[in-house]
Amino acid sequence: MPQFRVVTDPDDPAVAPFRAIKERDLVGREGLFIAEGETVLRAFVRDALERVVSLLIDPKRRDKLEDVFASLPEDVPVHFADQAVLDSIAGFHLHRGVLAVGRKPQPVAANALLAGLPARAVVLVLCGIANHDNIGGIYRNAAAFGADAVILDADCCDPLYRKAIRVSVGAALSVPTARLGRGEDIADLLANTGFEALALSPSASEVLARLKPAPRTAVLLGAEGPGLSPDVMARARTVGVPMAKGFDSLNVATTSGIVLHHLRFAEV
Known part of the structure; x- marks a missing residue:
């Protein structure tokens, strides 16, 4: 099972990759990307599990995602944050309540x-x-x-x-x-x-x-x-x-x- 932790402080360094999403999407993420929503997360874990870096989840979504968590490697952290904290981290209202950071694949000619x-x-x-x-x-x-x-x-x-x-x-x-x-x-x-x-x-x-x-x-x-x-x-x-x-x-x-x-x- 992955590492579960609760985040109460939006400035927690562990969730830095999820911070100010819209602004950082515009300037680039140095080989990383953000995936959003349950459907996308399920596709991500199914098709590219080796590229999942970490998750940030609204606790209200936890029960629906237990099967996803069970498939994650032990070194992938899953952070839980209530809606207000989640919104503060992301920089906008995240009504889907599910985010993942992924690693881009190596370029192919x-x-x-x-x-x-x-x-x-x-x-x-x-x-x-x-x-x-x-x-x-x-x-x-x-x-x-x-x-x-x-x-x-x-x-x-x-x-x-x-x-x-x-x-x-x-x-x-x-x-x-x-x-x-x-x-x-x-x-x-x-x-x-x-x-x-x-x-x-x-x-x-x-x-x-x-x-x-x-x-x-x-x-x-x-x-x-x-x-x-x-x-x-x-x-x-x-x-x-x-x-x-x-x-x-x-x-x-x-x-x-x-x-x-x-x-x-x-x-x-």
Whole structure:
């Protein structure tokens, strides 16, 4: 069982990693991240137990989490703090009453990650997506439809930001991920690792519903508004999801779900 302790002083050094969450989320946590909520905690413990550092819990949640505590290593402390103390530590009202500090995984090179995937694989390549809600939604879809990996370009936001993890329902903690370096060539990377690049665009002439995917398929998604760059589009197979008359496009997270659903069942 883990180490249980009660915290009554918000300035207790043992809970320093949980202090002033919003401010510290903005400046970075030096290889650590915050996960929030019971559902996310359960996903974290299930999928990445070795990266759990410590927990801060409202005692009212204890009974519901006894099975989670039982699975924790002995060296992981579980701090209990009443709501007022919890809010003072976090710096805002924490109505979910459950926080965890986690250790980020070591970075993986994108070419190594892609090269090591099976002969039949689907990956998402995200370009310039800086909205944490969209990143979280995409990771949730990636997990739900069995995507093998997510590749982020240098302009994407951090999928291990607290809000992104929460929106992903913890999927951001488990889907294999790599980040491209600034200026790294996406098209060359995919070609060299045997992936066909599918660029999603409202202006594409090819319709997703009629697409027969290659054994190794990479779905390229750009930020809402600017979309994918002309260079990336020119070196990929462009595919679209037709809209009703007068409507332009879907939210990028919604698009990822539709595309992954099609690719999953097109393989059957």
